[in-house]
Amino acid sequence: MSTETLEKDQAVVAVKEPSEALLSKRRKKVVSDPLVDDNPITIQVLGICSALAVTIKMEPTLTMAIAVVFVIVFSNVIVSLIRNFIPNRIRIIVQLAIIAFLVTFVSEVLKAYYYDMFKVLGAYVGLIITNCIVMGRLEAYAMANKPYDSILDGLGSGFGYAWIILVVAFFRELLGSGSLFDFKIFEAIGWSSFPTNGLMVDSIGAFMILGILIWIQRHKTGYVESH
Amino acid sequence: MESINIIIRGIFIDNMIFTYFLGMCSFLAVSKKVSTAFGLGMAVIFVLTITVPINWLIQENILKEGALAWMGSAYETIDLTFMQYIVFIAVIAAMVQLVEMVIEKASPALYGSLGIFLPLIAVNCAILGSALFMVQRDYTLVEATAYGFGSGSGFFFAIIALAAIREKLKYSNVPDGLKGLGLTMLITGLMGLAFKSFIGIVI
Numbered sequence: 001m002s003t004e005t006l007e008k009d010q011a012v013v014a015v016k017e018p019s020e021a022l023l024s025k026r027r028k029k030v031v032s033d034p035l036v037d038d039n040p041i042t043i044q045v046l047g048i049c050s051a052l053a054v055t056i057k058m059e060p061t062l063t064m065a066i067a068v069v070f071v072i073v074f075s076n077v078i079v080s081l082i083r084n085f086i087p088n089r090i091r092i093i094v095q096l097a098i099i100a101f102l103v104t105f106v107s108e109v110l111k112a113y114y115y116d117m118f119k120v121l122g123a124y125v126g127l128i129i130t131n132c133i134v135m136g137r138l139e140a141y142a143m144a145n146k147p148y149d150s151i152l153d154g155l156g157s158g159f160g161y162a163w164i165i166l167v168v169a170f171f172r173e174l175l176g177s178g179s180l181f182d183f184k185i186f187e188a189i190g191w192s193s194f195p196t197n198g199l200m201v202d203s204i205g206a207f208m209i210l211g212i213l214i215w216i217q218r219h220k221t222g223y224v225e226s227h
Numbered sequence: 228m229e230s231i232n233i234i235i236r237g238i239f240i241d242n243m244i245f246t247y248f249l250g251m252c253s254f255l256a257v258s259k260k261v262s263t264a265f266g267l268g269m270a271v272i273f274v275l276t277i278t279v280p281i282n283w284l285i286q287e288n289i290l291k292e293g294a295l296a297w298m299g300s301a302y303e304t305i306d307l308t309f310m311q312y313i314v315f316i317a318v319i320a321a322m323v324q325l326v327e328m329v330i331e332k333a334s335p336a337l338y339g340s341l342g343i344f345l346p347l348i349a350v351n352c353a354i355l356g357s358a359l360f361m362v363q364r365d366y367t368l369v370e371a372t373a374y375g376f377g378s379g380s381g382f383f384f385a386i387i388a389l390a391a392i393r394e395k396l397k398y399s400n401v402p403d404g405l406k407g408l409g410l411t412m413l414i415t416g417l418m419g420l421a422f423k424s425f426i427g428i429v430i
Binding site (some may be wrong): 042045046047048049050052053092093096097100101103104107108122123126127129130131132135202203204205206207208210211212214215216217218219223224225 | 245246247248249250251252255256309310311312313315316317320321346349350351352354355356359360363402403404405406407408409410411412413415416417419420423
């Protein structure tokens with residue numbers, strides 16, 4: 001009993017210590033870990049659906065990446081702020097409601113200011129709700145950490161997701177359509193007979209490129225999945 | 228006849244996994260053994276066949292522009308489409324919870340095999356995705372039910388096939404970095420290529 005209270009006291013003291021530097025070493029790690037070593041897509045295998053579906057061209061991919069970063073960061077903050085008031089049994093529904101609210105916001109903004117892009121992304125904007133990265137971060141991080149740390153964690157995971165889908169989109173658009181951001185790059189350098197690869201525009205190209213990307217990335221970080 | 232066509236399309240041509248990449252998370256995570264893949268696949272078929280028609284009814288009678296006309300002429304101009312995401316996901320989460328409780332009471336054996344997968348399904352993109360596609364495609368109620376069943380079956384066959392391949396892969400010598408997810412992605416790509424040969428089937 002006495003040791004327990006002692007531990008509790010120590011924990012309280014630890015919390016009250018002079019506030020941590022705004023970008024301490026630990027906090028930098030919270031941001032940088034998901035970028036490479038603990039990447040949500042290549043290592044944790046989360047959020048694959050939208051990673052593949054929108055990556056035919058760079059522009060929708062960039063829009064999607066921004067939308068997902070926005071949703072992750074804000075849902076992380078909101079859940080982290082109210083984490084002590086969420087009853088454990090209904091937490092999934094509470095989290096889903098918060099995410100759905102943010103996604104509705106994103107889709108209404110897209111519809112109002114960027115209607116062409118909204119039509120291209122179609123149902124996949126709505127599918128950010130079921131993007132496992134968002135749910136995963138809420139469950140694993142925001143439910144147990146303070147708002148500021150949760151923002152950093154959201155940024156880290158969001159950008160970890162963003163750079164992977166941008167790389168996939170880069171190769172798919174370059175090889176599949178011969179362009180980048182709809183700019184015909186091969187015609188510009190005088191190679192107008194560049195053979196575009198239909199497989200890359202198709203879903204199969206997405207699987208292949210992501211598979212190879214995962215291989216390279218895991219080879220570099222030395223992560224091995226046990227069977 | 229149209230419904231059968233929709234089911235066939237859902238399984239072979241517009242396959243949830245190979246064409247739309249929906250439900251990939253659970254597709255990759257739960258495909259290590261055929262028996263568990265079977266359980267998840269059945270649960271997905273079950274939940275999709277129930278939630279797609281329910282969401283159809285809600286969409287047609289409440290959310291659509293002018294759908295509230297049955298409440299009186301004052302409501303004719305109301306457009307609640309922006310509520311779509313929240314309502315659909317709430318319906319799915321609630322239905323999954325309900326189905327779980329009903330199965331637990333009615334058939335403990337089935338609950339034993341499906342039980343752990345049901346909560347997972349609430350956040351399966353395939354369920355929400357089907358509901359959103361159903362809205363885009365203007366189905367009737369019967370067609371929507373057929374679509375739910377068809378796309379669920381498509382997911383079922385895909386995950387069983389992948390699990391069968393992965394069970395065999397256990398004994399092969401794979402480069403370290405490619406183990407697990409990397410190789411699974413490549414296999415899924417090849418399977419998608421095979422499914423391409425079904426394009427054009429019409430009954």
